[in-house]
Amino acid sequence: MPTTTTVSAHVAAALSAHLDHVFGVMGNGNAYFLDALERATEVRFTAVRHEAGGVVAADAHFRASGRIAAATATYGAGFTNTLTALAEAAQAHVPIVLVVGDEPTSGPRPWDVDQIALASAVGARTYTVGRTDAAATTILAIEHALSYRVPVVLAIPYDVAALDAGAVQPAPELRLPTPLAPRGPFSGGVVAEIAAALAGASRPFLLAGRGAWLAGAGDALGELADATGAVTASTALGRGVFPDPRFDLGVTGGFGADGAMELVREADVAVVFGASLNQFTMRFGDLFAPGTRVFQVDILPASTHPHVGGFVRGDAGLVARAIVEELDARGAEASGWRESVDLTALREQPVSPGADGLADDGRLDPRAVARRIGELLPEDRVVVSDGGHFIGWANMYWPVASPDRMIMVGTAFQSIGLGFASVPGAAAAKPDSAIVLTTGDGGGLMALADLESAVRTAGGRGIAVVWNDAAYGAEINLYGLKGLAREPMLIPEVDFAGLAAAVGAEGVVVRSLDDLDALAAWTSWPVAERPFLLLDCRISGTVVAPYQEEIIRVNS
16 A cells, blocks of 8 residues: 655655656656655646656756756666656756666666666766665755756665655755855956956947856846946847847847847957857857957856857856946946947848748748747747757747747757657746747657647647658758758658647648638637647748758858
């Protein structure tokens, strides 16, 4: 009989003190844990249909809410199914706790694998609970995840899960590190150097990433932008972090508008907060002009790009305020650069040349589709994105209010097939917002097990846009153009609208812009009366996203 004093009950109780949602699939290895979670805690469990989906949902939940969530799976095959999603969370620095069954303490059975080694291989540390330390080990796992912004695995050996561990005690508070302030004369000297450079700049530029958002640095960065008269921009995962959109260029890199990116190259001083400066943000090294003085602020131990000339290790908000104080002490005045430029015109993205929205091959031009959908989407929205060539369209044409409203699970690990499972996590994190999925046909088919999960959890708040070009578009663009065999890159055209209808959604095949009137009608209905809506957009594969053109140029 299930009891509330088992090792699994201690794990569930300790988790419930610090998180409110668990996603996953039940199996032999986590049955007692889920029983305890349901019987003795207020934590909400959302079932998904593939173990990777549990990790993806927990990942998306954190990105959309800033609150840690847990995933759960059984041992063996259940655990190995999570590895791609676990690797994504590790590379994206997303804290989650993955509660799994594991081999018994007596040793592996024929179907067991070395889960600790596998987790370590993708960047996740494992904590294994015992009969006397289950709650304490659970707390340590949560602290590790939050302190280092990484996923952790919490393993419950099969022969330990149901052991009696005595009465459950209140879980202790978490001990987490305080925000990292710039320390020592070297950091202080670089802060002063940044302030001096900004004070003397005629064209100052500030760039912020997701790290700045996680640090809550928006207001401080707004003060710094005002004090310097800087033009601002963000990475794809940091959009909206600056509080004044009038002087913001939007996203840098391949998702940015050409005019905006040309203006960035006019900057004489650039300061980057909480952004890793990856190859896409940096336009493969071409974001800044050779004469631009570039400074970086991050919690990482060292700068992350060779173009950086000065680095401060510290919390983005604390360092930004220290720079503002230094500017005040110097009596510095704003440059006036941002008021001298028409930024609205520079932010404009390209328009499809065909008035009917069709490309030369008679299929829809994805730019026209993206622009029209962007006009129709509810303003209160969270966009969740799978990986693939199509990521350019949502990023270019669907603005969001803040970084927690553009969820790109898969980008860090260059993965596809994690889109549908992102919806339950985002839906739980933002229960009043529309959840808009953007996915390709290749990734959509790979993630199909959790189409039902998306429909069930988002309901009338959910929209899925499938960019259906009957191919793996990124591969067509990169390798098809080089003359490699195209057949492995093609997909027979799939009826995603029909698949959606089979699990209770409304599916609409979109072959013309007029077919998007279904979205206009959907937004006009009361949420309680709306079905989940899937738009199966039959787009042309001949239109290449600008960011993909950059990749093609670099790889040619």
